[in-house]
Amino acid sequence: MTSFRAARVLAGLALLAPLMALLAQGPAQATTRTVTVGDDFFTPKTLKVVVGDSVKWSFEGTHTSTSTQGFWNSGTKNAGQSYTRPFADAGTYPYYCTIHGMMMSGSIQVPVKASGSASSGWTLRWSSRTGTSSVRYDVQYKRVGSSTWTSWRTGTASRSATFNPSGAHSYYVHARTHVGSHTSSWSPSITVKVT
Ligand SMILES: [Cu+2]
Structure with a gap:
C-alpha cells in the first residue's frame, strides 16, 4: 500500500520535472538563425531576429559578411564555411559582401522586445547584455498617428525600462545602438498599446 502510494508520488514528480525545467529556463531561449x-545573394535578404539571437551565415561560395556600419566582418569565407555572431542589441544592421559590393547586400533587424500587457504595463528591452559594457542606446517612441518621434532614452547604458507614458494610446517604439564609434540604424518599430 505504502509503496504503491510512493510510486504514485514519484510518477507525479516525474511528470512535473519537465515542466519545472521549462519554467526554470524563463522567457524564450536565444536561437540561431541562418542566412544562406x-x-x-543573401537569403533571406532581410532577417528579423529577437534581441539576443545569433545569426549564422552559411557560405555556398566565396564571399564575406561585412557590416556596412563597422560592427563585424567575417573576412573571406569559402563554400562550406560559416560565420556566426550574436545580435544582443536592438537596431537595424545593413551588411554586404566586400568582394561583390553593394550589389550583394542584406540586413539584420533587431526590434525592441516588449513583455507585459496593456493593462499591467510594459517592460521594454532593447539589449540582452548583462554585466558592464560600454555599449549605449537611444530609444524613441511616437504615438500612432503622430509624425514626430520623442526621445525617451539618449545614450543610456540601461538595457530595459518600464514604459508607461501618460495617455491611453498605441505607441511605436524603436531603438538604436552605439558600440564605440559605430552606430546602428533605427530598429524596426514595434507597437505598444497603453491603456
Ligand atoms: Cu560576394
Whole structure:
C-alpha cells in the first residue's frame, strides 16, 4: 500500500520535472538563425531576429559578411564555411559582401522586445547584455498617428525600462545602438498599446 502510494508520488514528480525545467529556463531561449550566402545573394535578404539571437551565415561560395556600419566582418569565407555572431542589441544592421559590393547586400533587424500587457504595463528591452559594457542606446517612441518621434532614452547604458507614458494610446517604439564609434540604424518599430 505504502509503496504503491510512493510510486504514485514519484510518477507525479516525474511528470512535473519537465515542466519545472521549462519554467526554470524563463522567457524564450536565444536561437540561431541562418542566412544562406549564395552567388551572389543573401537569403533571406532581410532577417528579423529577437534581441539576443545569433545569426549564422552559411557560405555556398566565396564571399564575406561585412557590416556596412563597422560592427563585424567575417573576412573571406569559402563554400562550406560559416560565420556566426550574436545580435544582443536592438537596431537595424545593413551588411554586404566586400568582394561583390553593394550589389550583394542584406540586413539584420533587431526590434525592441516588449513583455507585459496593456493593462499591467510594459517592460521594454532593447539589449540582452548583462554585466558592464560600454555599449549605449537611444530609444524613441511616437504615438500612432503622430509624425514626430520623442526621445525617451539618449545614450543610456540601461538595457530595459518600464514604459508607461501618460495617455491611453498605441505607441511605436524603436531603438538604436552605439558600440564605440559605430552606430546602428533605427530598429524596426514595434507597437505598444497603453491603456
Ligand atoms: Cu560576394
